[in-house]
Amino acid sequence: MKAVVYHEPRNYEVMEVPKPEVKCNQVLIKVYSCGICRTDAHIHEGDFISRFPLTPGHEFAGMIVEVGEHVADFKVGDRVTADNAVECGDCYYCKKDMPLFCENFYSLGCNGPGGFAEYVVVNENKVYHISDNLTFDQACFSEPLACAVHGMDVIDVHCGDDVLIFGSGPTGILLTQLIKNGGAANVVVCAPSQEKLDLIERDGYAKTIKMDKNDYSKHTKVLKEMFPKGFDIVVDATGNPRVLEQCFNFPKQAGKVIVYGVAASDDKITLSPYQIFNSELKVLGSFAQIHCFDRAVKYLESGIIKVDDLATHHFDLADFDKAMEQMLHGHGQLKIIVHPNKD
């Protein structure tokens, strides 16, 4: 089969590799849609938990073409998506019922073979049926949406909260939709791209304020005028350490600042310990997800979370270099979807 293979960071090609073998508890999925996200840009650089050689791709959906002999709940022809996160079940944190921190964390597309390939093999217990109403393009949002669902568990939005979100990437917009549906009174997105802010306003996800990347005082002034007391919750959905730093200008007393975007592993920020102490701020991290797929797929199936406007670019597997180029250096993209197979 054809697959993207990274031999080492930044060095990849689309090449012929053996089709994966299916163990007794696994299914083989023919991949129709696989999303690219910021995590793939970090993996491209050899960051995050990447291990090489690697076939990336952790946001995929497709059709089952083969099932292992002990697989009971799936059959050939089923339309599915899959949770790429695999916990070992055995380590200190798994036994502490904290599988997100599994010490042997295995993640398809991060340190194991993922969905930028014609086929991907997945353990049966990580596979989720999708209905005929959901397209594969919609279904491949289940992974970023699952991360946003986990974000909701971390953030714990209270009824009537005022929420400020920096960033208008796809995972930020998914989180914005969940927060809006999760009881917030005001949701404001601040980001530099007018095009994306227009989309957010048009689809009714949030109010928006344009961010001036060169002069933070401009959007700060507008936000302070609109919300003089600040916000109960301030989310960084950019992964940019400078943006995260200025998040601390906006929380109310005892407010929460959420580190939701993925920064580089060696990025640093400057904080005022006195502010955290005196305002009793809660600084919370939200990392990936585990066991959130069930809820994510339900949100997609119900249509409560809308993703159609987020899928902006499509590429064949053979053009993975163009897809990656768009991800790393392009403009105007939200979700880029790679199609290893076409029907």
Ligand SMILES: [Zn+2]
């Ligand atoms: Zn992702």
Ligand SMILES: [Zn+2]
């Ligand atoms: Zn474990």
